[in-house]
Amino acid sequence: MAEMSQKTMETVQRWLNDPTVDEETKKELRSLENDPLELEERFYRDLEFGTGGLRGIIGAGSNRINKYTVGRATQGFARYILESHRGEGKPSVVIAHDSRHYSPEFAVEAALVLAGNGIMAKLYPSLRSTPQLSFSVRHLGASAGIVITASHNPPEYNGYKVYNSEGGQLVPHEAERVIASIQEVDSFAAVKKLTREEAEGQGLLVWLGEAEDQAFVDTVAGISVNRDLIASSLGEDFKIVYTPLHGTGNIPVRRVLETIGFKNVYVVPEQGQPDAEFSTVKSPNPEEREAFTLAMKLGEEIGADILIGTDPDADRMGAVVKNGQGEYVVLTGNQSGAIMIHYLLSQLKEAGKLPENGAVVKTIVTSEMGAAIAKHYGATVFNTLTGFKYIGEKMTQFKKSGQFTYLFGYEESYGYLAGNYARDKDAVLASMLICEAAAYYKGQGKTLYDVLQELYGQFGYFLESLESRTLKGKNGLAQIQAIMTDWRSNPPEEVGGIAVQEVLDYAQGLDGLPKENVLKYMLADGSWFCLRPSGTEPKIKLYFAVRGQSLEDAEKKMSNLSGRVMARVDA
Known part of the structure; x- marks a missing residue:
């Protein structure tokens, strides 16, 4: 083991001697004793808890995501919640998870550790989207939220994201306190945990379901600006092809589109079911054209007006439209954002509902095109660092001060949010808004590609x-x-x-x-x-x-x- 550092050797030995570490994990580590480089990669550090939480390769080791690193992180987060809790009654945490390997197990592990610390865990029993988690924290008045997901990372990854009581991912000053709290958990024996039976019996594990799902769907559908028009005429012959890329978006996206009046939504059959291996794509990422291969095939067959795709935790949305030559073009995140800002603000203005103090928020690496359009409609534009948590933080500031009315926030990396119901990007909302815009302009004889060319002509290329x-x-x-x-x-x-x-x-x-x-x-x-x-x-x-x-x-x-x-x- 010459290539392994002394620190790594000691950490591996500590795991092997720890009575709280199960035999299966120890067996996995013993199988690697002739692979010092792999052990060094797994143990040279603790898996870093950044502002977004944990994200890493699944497996045994301190630099991997597993039930022990999830348990330790949850113990630290529980301490932070108990120190921060100011409300009446018990603090509570909403937990959701995606379709990845071990996501359900990690979600239950987190719930039982919270319960062991006297915190009520409100757990979704099957996969739900990240934006629904953000919404549910706010809707249920919870102290915090946890979602088990690695977004669009490869299949060998999973992650653990934490949310504050506003439903936003932790910003640095909050994350620093959580990280310090996690670092105080110096052994797995320090992790407090109940059994599932104990947690349920003490009312510390509560299962969420249809009522919360319906509240989310109704709230997102309420953001629509031309719902009556879609329901009465535009939704009848407008054809949408949708791929959830084996993730959490299938049910909520279809429910919202149907709720506002779209009659023809075709889900790509090979990609409709949850699949932790994402076996039909190289990467389950709607930023990449390859992810839409099957959607394009189905789109050609049925004569679709638009193709949309969402990533595994349904917080990013990509759209595909036909250009003037009838070829499919994948819109960039910047292009989709510009179209949605133009559609939303122009429609609000037409209806006399555009507030004078409207605000649009984008990140420092997002195109200036959306900013130019927003300013054209009289909105103030704010820039934040990369990461939707900063957009969420701005939304909360606006809400508290009353100085600005939040209209739209977006990142170039396919994340969008309109409305004040969540504090994270929402591919369910974005799917609805881009389809609504496409149907509206189709009623005027234009495609979204035509609209984009008009915007270039007006605001610059x-x-x-x-x-x-x-x-x-x-x-x-x-x-x-x-x-x-x-x-x-x-x-x-x-x-x-x-x-x-x-x-x-x-x-x-x-x-x-x-x-x-x-x-x-x-x-x-x-x-x-x-x-x-x-x-x-x-x-x-x-x-x-x-x-x-x-x-x-x-x-x-x-x-x-x-x-x-x-x-x-x-x-």
Whole structure:
């Protein structure tokens, strides 16, 4: 075991000697005794609890997600909840889970640890979406929420996300307290836990169901701005193909679309059922064209007007429409966001319901096109760091101060929310809104592609792209840090002949935002690019944005900008 550090050896031995660790887990670890590199990867650190919670590969080890790391995290979270609880009666936590391996088991594990700490766990018995969890925390007046999901990560991953009493993911100052609380849990023996029978008998484990499901569906459907029109005429012959990509979206998306009046919703049969292996796709990610292969085939067969897809926990939505040549085009998150802002704000204005103090919130890596449209309708635009938790935090600030009325928030990574019912992105709502917009414009003889071209003509040809490099494990983490250090200490003066006008280093805490390891370079022609290590995956992401006089001009600028930046990153 020469390649294993002394610390790792000691940690492995501690797991093997721990009476609270089951025999199956110990057997898995013993099977790896001739693979020191694998043991080093599994034990060189504790799985990091970031602002989004835990996310990692399933398996035995301190740097893996398993019932022990979930139990320890829940014990720390329970302490935080008990210290923070100010209301009357027992604190309570809503728990939901997706279709991944061990998601139901991890959800029950979390519930029984909460119960062991005297906290009531309100648990959904089968898969539910992340946005429904956010809604339910608010709707049921819970102290907090937990969702077991790894979003659109590969099948070997799972995750554990925690939510505050507002239904939002923890922002840094909250997460820091939870992390400190988890670090105090120095052994698995310190994790308090009841059996399922004890928890149910003491009223500390409560099962949620149809009443909560219906409340969520009714609330989302209530955001529709042209419900009567869809129900009376537009929904009759409008055809939607939908893929839930083997995840949690199937039932809520169909229920909401039917509720507002869509009659022809076709679910891709091969992808309708939950499947922890996501066996029909390379990645269950609606950001990728490949995820829509089967949906496009079905769309051609039935003559669909729009194709939509949601990721496994149904917080991200992707849409596919036909261009002028009748070919399928996958809309980017920025394009879908721009269309939805335009549709929502124009319809509210037409109905005389657009508030004077309306606000649209986006992230620092999201296109400026949506911002330009929002300002056109008189809305104030706010920028946040990447992560919907920051958009949720803004929503809560608006609600408390009354200074602004929240209208819409979105990220380029296919996350959208309208309405005040949740504090996380909602693919169920986004599916409804994009289909409603498509049906409305079809009534005017236009496709969403036509609408997008009109918006480009009016506001400019905005073009964005995203590049990422996956660098796994201990060495990958070091490489990502080296790239950030290089660009921070040696910023370019120009890129492709265009001067760099400003370097925004968000690690310094700019514009009143929390500190984050993000670099953004503003160029003289209005273009920009941004380097950001992912908080949930072993990746560094690079965002690029340009604005051209025409699509051709924008594409030329993009090729120049991204090509030169990526050449330096890869070098």
